[in-house]
Amino acid sequence: MKTKTIALGLVLDRIDILLCHGDRIVAGRRVDIAFDADTGAWSETVKGAARQVRAAVAELKGNGLPAFVFYRSPTECSEYAGLNFRSADEAQQAAILACADSLSYPLDVACCQALVLGRDASGSPRQNHVVVAADRDDAIGAMAEMVEEAGLKFRWAAPLDAVIISSFAKMVMQSSEPPIGHLYIGEHRSFFVIGGAGNILFARPISIGINALAASLRRPLRPISGNQTIELDRKSAQAILHEHGFPERNQVVDQERGLTGAQIIPLLQPLLQRFIVELRQSLRFGMPENQRQSVSLMICGPGSAIPGFASVMGDELHLTVNCDPKYAAFDFTKPATGGSEMADAVAQRKPLSVLGLLPQRVAKDRQTNRLTRWLWTGAATALLLIGADAALFNCRLEFARQEAQAAQARTDDVKTLQASGERLFAAISAMNSLETAIQRETSGSINLRACLQELSRLTPESVRLTGISFHHAEGRTNGHVAGYALGTQTSGSRTQLEPFIEQLRHSPLFEKVVLANVQAGVLGDMPGQRFEANFIGVSTPRHAPAIAAAGSKGSTGGATP
Amino acid sequence: MNINIPRELAAQAVIVLAVCIGAWIAVVKPRAAELVQLEQTISESSSSLNSMSPETVENLQRKIASVQKRVAQVKLHNQLADDSSRLYGLVMDLADEHRVQVQRLQPGLELKKANAESQFAAMKLDLTVEGRYEAVAAFLEQITNLEAFIRPVSLQITPTTVDGTPTATAEFGCEVLSFALAEPLMGVKAGGADGQP
Numbered sequence: 001m002k003t004k005t006i007a008l009g010l011v012l013d014r015i016d017i018l019l020c021h022g023d024r025i026v027a028g029r030r031v032d033i034a035f036d037a038d039t040g041a042w043s044e045t046v047k048g049a050a051r052q053v054r055a056a057v058a059e060l061k062g063n064g065l066p067a068f069v070f071y072r073s074p075t076e077c078s079e080y081a082g083l084n085f086r087s088a089d090e091a092q093q094a095a096i097l098a099c100a101d102s103l104s105y106p107l108d109v110a111c112c113q114a115l116v117l118g119r120d121a122s123g124s125p126r127q128n129h130v131v132v133a134a135d136r137d138d139a140i141g142a143m144a145e146m147v148e149e150a151g152l153k154f155r156w157a158a159p160l161d162a163v164i165i166s167s168f169a170k171m172v173m174q175s176s177e178p179p180i181g182h183l184y185i186g187e188h189r190s191f192f193v194i195g196g197a198g199n200i201l202f203a204r205p206i207s208i209g210i211n212a213l214a215a216s217l218r219r220p221l222r223p224i225s226g227n228q229t230i231e232l233d234r235k236s237a238q239a240i241l242h243e244h245g246f247p248e249r250n251q252v253v254d255q256e257r258g259l260t261g262a263q264i265i266p267l268l269q270p271l272l273q274r275f276i277v278e279l280r281q282s283l284r285f286g287m288p289e290n291q292r293q294s295v296s297l298m299i300c301g302p303g304s305a306i307p308g309f310a311s312v313m314g315d316e317l318h319l320t321v322n323c324d325p326k327y328a329a330f331d332f333t334k335p336a337t338g339g340s341e342m343a344d345a346v347a348q349r350k351p352l353s354v355l356g357l358l359p360q361r362v363a364k365d366r367q368t369n370r371l372t373r374w375l376w377t378g379a380a381t382a383l384l385l386i387g388a389d390a391a392l393f394n395c396r397l398e399f400a401r402q403e404a405q406a407a408q409a410r411t412d413d414v415k416t417l418q419a420s421g422e423r424l425f426a427a428i429s430a431m432n433s434l435e436t437a438i439q440r441e442t443s444g445s446i447n448l449r450a451c452l453q454e455l456s457r458l459t460p461e462s463v464r465l466t467g468i469s470f471h472h473a474e475g476r477t478n479g480h481v482a483g484y485a486l487g488t489q490t491s492g493s494r495t496q497l498e499p500f501i502e503q504l505r506h507s508p509l510f511e512k513v514v515l516a517n518v519q520a521g522v523l524g525d526m527p528g529q530r531f532e533a534n535f536i537g538v539s540t541p542r543h544a545p546a547i548a549a550a551g552s553k554g555s556t557g558g559a560t561p
Numbered sequence: 562m563n564i565n566i567p568r569e570l571a572a573q574a575v576i577v578l579a580v581c582i583g584a585w586i587a588v589v590k591p592r593a594a595e596l597v598q599l600e601q602t603i604s605e606s607s608s609s610l611n612s613m614s615p616e617t618v619e620n621l622q623r624k625i626a627s628v629q630k631r632v633a634q635v636k637l638h639n640q641l642a643d644d645s646s647r648l649y650g651l652v653m654d655l656a657d658e659h660r661v662q663v664q665r666l667q668p669g670l671e672l673k674k675a676n677a678e679s680q681f682a683a684m685k686l687d688l689t690v691e692g693r694y695e696a697v698a699a700f701l702e703q704i705t706n707l708e709a710f711i712r713p714v715s716l717q718i719t720p721t722t723v724d725g726t727p728t729a730t731a732e733f734g735c736e737v738l739s740f741a742l743a744e745p746l747m748g749v750k751a752g753g754a755d756g757q758p
Binding site for chain 2: 371387390393397408411414426427435
């Protein structure tokens with residue numbers, strides 16, 4: 001969207017107030033003011049014009065709009081330099097230093113800006129082309145003050161000549177045509193550039209412009225009729241110049257005053273000659289001899305609209321001279337006219353804003369405001385990021401807390417299980433000790449019934465047992481039998497004692513059977529041998545006691561081994 | 562271009578920086594620390610969970626079930642040593658069952674603990690029975706197979722004749738043991754069939 005701005009043109013005799021949409025002038029007002037060439041008076045005049053400018057701004061309904069100032073002042077400096085530096089920054093600094101030498105005031109009270117137009121596309125050496133704009137800080141300050149008092153927002157002020165030079169030279173450099181001569185005829189100064197196809201071969205200002213031509217017409221002249229000399233005022237001189245330019249000798253240029261070309265041409269001739277000489281010398285320096293005669297000349301700027309100027313120049317220089325049709329509509333009476341210097345400056349405002357000068361105070365304030373904005377923007381961004389970070393952490397924390405809670409519950413269960421396991425292992429250990437004790441205290445027992453049955457089975461008829469005893473001590477059961485081994489009538493004194501003992505020895509239930517004591521004896525009326533035998537009962541493993549069935553009194557029912 | 566920073570702006574910048582750092586320390590840092598701690602807790606919990614596999618839990622359950630069963634058995638076996646009247650009843654029942662005459666039944670005093678390492682008590686039991694040899698043998702076998710910790714100590718069998726019938730008189734001495742359960746076993750209660758702790 002194109003923004004509305006106000007462009008102020010402060011030239012030697014007026015202030016043009018132009019309402020712009022983007023880079024297009026839509027309306028304008030003019031305030032006629034005669035600026036003094038003296039520096040202090042100039043600044044005071046500028047400040048004093050605030051009221052008139054405010055009124056013009058109000059007519060244009062431009063109150064509060066940002067304002068850009070293109071001006072000419074007694075102290076401004078607009079210089080062009082072609083420098084042989086590879087680095088654009090070095091070229092810029094060198095141009096500013098070179099300009100400082102031509103200033104009539106020290107650099108510390110000056111505002112300087114430099115714009116690098118570009119570097120030659122070819123040639124040797126390839127030069128960096130720089131335009132420098134400079135002026136006193138108080139002069140810029142006066143314009144800033146005037147703009148603010150007029151109800152506008154001061155943005156910057158740029159010397160009009162610096163903007164015109166930059167715009168013109170850039171246009172020449174960017175032309176794709178082979179190098180030709182370009183002449184910009186401005187109101188105050190003219191600029192001559194030989195260039196094209198990305199190169200600038202030669203460039204110089206010429207201190208002759210429309211104002212100089214108009215001023216030359218203000219010298220005393222004698223009309224055709226009458227002997228009194230007349231001096232044209234500034235407006236009449238400008239009107240004759242822009243309407244008739246370089247007329248024919250018999251051409252009437254002012255019917256009322258009775259002026260013809262015959263009176264005008266001699267006034268313009270000296271200036272024209274000077275102009276031609278400047279151009280001829282420039283061509284000599286800027287172009288090789290073999291190209292000098294074949295080069296053409298393109299004239300632009302408001303001065304190109306002066307009738308006959310181009311043809312006169314062509315005749316004098318013997319060159320083909322063309323005029324840029326963009327400037328044909330220039331009307332010096334209208335501030336918003338096309339083809340004016342202000343129109344060229346406004347059209348190139350944005351790319352050439354580098355040349356905008358600021359009072360040191362304003363520059364410092366703007367820098368401080370910019371830094372403050374950066375600071376608070378950065379702070380707000382940082383706090384926003386911290387808030388977002390905290391919110392993100394909150395989300396993650398919420399999830400992590402839930403997960404940790406669940407994990408803690410699982411861990412508690414595991415710990416409980418581990419504790420149960422530890423108790424269980426302790427119980428198992430205690431159980432193992434108990435089983436060892438039970439085994440130790442209850443093992444080593446014999447099966448009494450089996451032993452008694454075995455004794456009954458092995459005891460023959462001829463052996464009468466009188467006593468059977470078992471005694472458990474020190475982990476083993478000692479057995480003792482006593483009885484009588486009776487003899488038979490057929491065997492005589494031999495009894496069955498020996499076979500009986502032998503059978504006891506072979507029994508799996510007895511071991512270490514020893515016949516202890518044998519005596520002759522009588523049992524009743526039967527003779528025989530009284531004997532005693534000792535043995536050790538073989539331990540039988542105790543079966544694991546079965547789980548008691550429901551309702552049992554504890555009777556056996558245990559499984560047999 | 563030299564950037565001249567006014568003193569006031571520099572002070573504001575320092576304050577803003579301090580506020581931002583303070584806000585971060587006050588708001589973000591505690592949360593970050595808490596998050597790290599929680600993640601550590603979760604990590605430790607995961608590793609402890611890995612150490613407790615389902616197989617381990619099953620093994621524990623099986624062992625608990627077997628220990629519970631054995632403790633119940635031991636307790637059951639211990640009951641007879643503490644209840645002399647019940648022991649008397651069982652002996653008399655067995656005597657009736659096997660048709661032996663109990664001539665003398667003398668539960669003895671509780672002996673002192675024989676072993677300090679495995680605490681157990683022993684109650685001496687002396688009895689004299691009379692009957693047929695086979696019946697006495699069967700009777701003695703049933704006595705030793707009661708659901709108790711019975712340790713035979715001595716047996717003296719003497720043949721006699723009662724009313725012309727050859728019998729045997731047995732003087733039987735045994736000890737009824739009671740094993741004390743250690744403290745880890747005291748808390749093991751009889752569980753269900755699934756052996757839950």
